[in-house]
Structure formats: C-alpha cells, structure tokens
Amino acid sequence: MLLDLRNDLFRQLVGEGYRTITIESDCLLGLIVDDYVTAGEGDLDDVMARGFSHGWGASAANRELVRWMRAYNAERPAAEQVRFAGFDGPLELAAAASPRQALILLYDHLAARVDPDLLPCAAETLDRLLGADESWTEPAAMRDPSRSVGRTAEAQQLRLLTDDLVALLATQAPELTDRALLYARTATGLLRYHAAMADPAPSRLNRMCALRDGMMAANLLATADRGPALVHAHNSHLQRELSTMQLGPHRLQWWSAGAIVSARLGQGYAFVPTALGTIRHHGVGTPAAETFEGLLYALPGDRQLVDTGRLAKMTPAARVSEWFGYAPLDPARITATEGILFVRGG
Structure with a gap:
C-alpha cells in the first residue's frame, strides 16, 4: 500500500532528476543495498536479508524497489545511477x-x-x-x-x-x-x-530520542549533498515541529530529524506526511466523518495529494487510533507541511 506508492513516486521522481532514495533503516546496512544496486555486488536474497533493519528486508515492496534500482542502473554510468541509503543509526530507542x-x-x-x-x-x-x-x-x-x-x-x-x-x-x-x-x-x-x-538522570530518554534523530539528520544532510532525494520514514521523524511520545509515565519531547534538516536547508526541504484511512488488518476502520482522515476519506479515489492551502481551511477533530502502531495526523500541524499524501487503505 504505502510502500508501493512510495516506489511509484520514486520512479517518477527519478525521471525528474532525483537520484537517491533513503529510508528509515540502518545506515551501515544500507551500504550492502547500495553496493548491490550500483555495482551488482551480492545476491538479491542475501541483500534483502542483510541490508535492512526494522524488519524491512521481508517487505515485498522493498524487494521490488531494490530489484528495480538494480535493473535501472545495470547499463548506466555511475553519474547517472540511482542510489540507496539508510538514514537511521544502528539503533532504536530500546x-x-x-x-x-x-x-x-x-x-x-x-x-x-x-x-x-x-x-x-x-x-x-x-x-x-x-x-x-x-x-x-x-x-x-x-x-x-x-x-x-x-x-x-x-x-x-x-x-x-x-x-x-x-x-x-x-x-x-x-x-x-x-x-x-x-x-x-x-x-x-x-x-x-x-x-x-x-x-x-530523568532526562535520559529525552536525550536518547534527540540523539537518535540527530544522527538521522546528519545522515540526511549528507545525502542531500548528493542532490535531490526522496526520504521515506515515519512522519514523526520528518516533521518540522517538536516530536512527542508518551512512554509509560514519561512524556518525551525532542526535535525531529526533519526539524533539524529543515532549519539547515530552508526551502530545500519539503515535508509531505502520509495519512491513512483504514488499516483493517490492525483493526483501524473507517475514520469518523468529523476527523481529518474522515474528510479526506470522503474524497474520490484511493490516493490523494492534497494541497496544504486547502487543508488550512478545514477545522476537523483529531482522530484517535484504534491501534497503537498508527499515529493519526494532528490537525493543528497541517500548515507546517507542503501537502498531505492520503491513502484510503484497505
């Protein structure tokens, strides 16, 4: 669903001069993938098994992305090839x-x-x-x-x-x-x-979150030095505002990688978060009509790229996720985006 859409978008952007895709995966493991797509080093099965963190190697859409990138690069000189990068550190909060x-x-x-x-x-x-x-x-x-x-x-x-x-x-x-x-x-x-x-110290969890996103930001800035890149990650890592998370009794707050990169690149950084209508296999059903996702769900089509100016005129209620793994968009933060990519779901 989302990853297939990401792949379609990257292929389109490559036609417009983009040459790198970077995802929320281990930056060192990503070198294995990059060696494969640029030089054909290794075997696709092994690359998928060893080149991703967070379980991303098991994704059929990620496999298709890597396969397509290798096919695209096969007959092209290095200067015209597409590149792959992970931008997360070799870590998670835990x-x-x-x-x-x-x-x-x-x-x-x-x-x-x-x-x-x-x-x-x-x-x-x-x-x-x-x-x-x-x-x-x-x-x-x-x-x-x-x-x-x-x-x-x-x-x-x-x-x-x-x-x-x-x-x-x-x-x-x-x-x-x-x-x-x-x-x-x-x-x-x-x-x-x-x-x-x-x-x-009581601040340790906040500091850990901030350090992780700081590492992400440094990797994103290094990727940006190579030219335009498509970044795919959880919205909270790419947004311009402070990120927050409730972890037991701890209310954590830190600047995301996107906030740091946006401060450095200015208009060179664009944030287009994704919003989902349904994730039925996780119990996330049709959104209530008065919520942000409900307003978008009422629009025709399975995919919508919605202009931020249009969204700023809406005054929807915040959606409450039925599944802990899904974070609905905060209507108060819509104006700090360049648009919303909405996927109806299934």
Whole structure:
C-alpha cells in the first residue's frame, strides 16, 4: 500500500532528476543495498536479508524497489545511477548496536591511508576496549541505566580515541569519502547514545530520542549533498515541529530529524506526511466523518495529494487510533507541511 506508492513516486521522481532514495533503516546496512544496486555486488536474497533493519528486508515492496534500482542502473554510468541509503543509526530507542563495526571500519580506512604513527592507538587497543558486543546490546539497559556499559572507563576511553580518529580523518580532506564520513558519524553517534543510555538522570530518554534523530539528520544532510532525494520514514521523524511520545509515565519531547534538516536547508526541504484511512488488518476502520482522515476519506479515489492551502481551511477533530502502531495526523500541524499524501487503505 504505502510502500508501493512510495516506489511509484520514486520512479517518477527519478525521471525528474532525483537520484537517491533513503529510508528509515540502518545506515551501515544500507551500504550492502547500495553496493548491490550500483555495482551488482551480492545476491538479491542475501541483500534483502542483510541490508535492512526494522524488519524491512521481508517487505515485498522493498524487494521490488531494490530489484528495480538494480535493473535501472545495470547499463548506466555511475553519474547517472540511482542510489540507496539508510538514514537511521544502528539503533532504536530500546537498544543500540555495539560501536565495533563503525569504529573498526573508520580505523581500517585511516590505517590504509596514513602513517601508522599518526593513529592514536593500535587496533588491538580498540578491540580490548570494545570487549564483548553482547555487553553493548544488553536488552535491560534501556530501562535500567546501571546495565549499560556506555559510561564505563573503557567506553570513555573509546570516546576519546574516536574523537582523535575523527580529527585525523578531517586532516585527510582531499581523500575524504562519503563512507568514511559515515563511519565517523556512526561511531561517534553510537558512543554518545550508549553514554546517554547509561545516564541515570530523568532526562535520559529525552536525550536518547534527540540523539537518535540527530544522527538521522546528519545522515540526511549528507545525502542531500548528493542532490535531490526522496526520504521515506515515519512522519514523526520528518516533521518540522517538536516530536512527542508518551512512554509509560514519561512524556518525551525532542526535535525531529526533519526539524533539524529543515532549519539547515530552508526551502530545500519539503515535508509531505502520509495519512491513512483504514488499516483493517490492525483493526483501524473507517475514520469518523468529523476527523481529518474522515474528510479526506470522503474524497474520490484511493490516493490523494492534497494541497496544504486547502487543508488550512478545514477545522476537523483529531482522530484517535484504534491501534497503537498508527499515529493519526494532528490537525493543528497541517500548515507546517507542503501537502498531505492520503491513502484510503484497505
């Protein structure tokens, strides 16, 4: 439904000069997909199994997107190819990956290019400080900061060494690559996130949400440097206003990736959120007529791109979702968009 529409939209935008699609998936895993669609590296089944987070690899629509991108690129030079990127960090609110992969990739990139004396430590030192990956991914750390290793002496030393590695990378400007910068952003971001996870302060959950969207924003800005891109993610990560979430007794509030990117790019950023009429397999039925979704549901057709100016004249009630996985649009926030993409549902 939504993903099929996204695919159709991306194909249309490619015809208008867009060359990148980026989705809410692990930025490092996304490199596996990009290598496949640009150079044919790997096998489609394996790419779908290893190149996505959040369960996105099982999606038939994502598989079709990757297949189409590879077919489109097959006979084209690099400058004309379409690209794939994940823009989320290797994390979610409840857990974060070990910084090992990003940190070792950064270290190996530098080790292959600079005098060994310039490196702040030996590779064995990083391996010792990183320890077992399982200690970084401890499931209980999300609710119990004492179970996190993010503020141990080893983690603090890793943050200092990573800072030295990132500073060294900056001195290599003539040979900088997008991937090396991605390794640096991801290693730094993961270590910050783990440190926040280990913080017992009441603000820790807010800080974790903000750090995650900050990583997303940095990846989106890097993607924007390549030219126009289609971004597909949950509305809350792309909106211009503060994002909010109720997590038990905690009311969380933070600036989304979209808000950060919009502040940097100005008119170069456009936000077109999606709205759904029904998600029947999750018990979300026909919206009440007085709600925003109900007004759109009454329009003809299965898909509607509705102008924001038209929406600003509406005064609908807020819809209450019957399913926790669906967040209806807030009518008060409609004017901060460039339009609404409405899908009737099924």
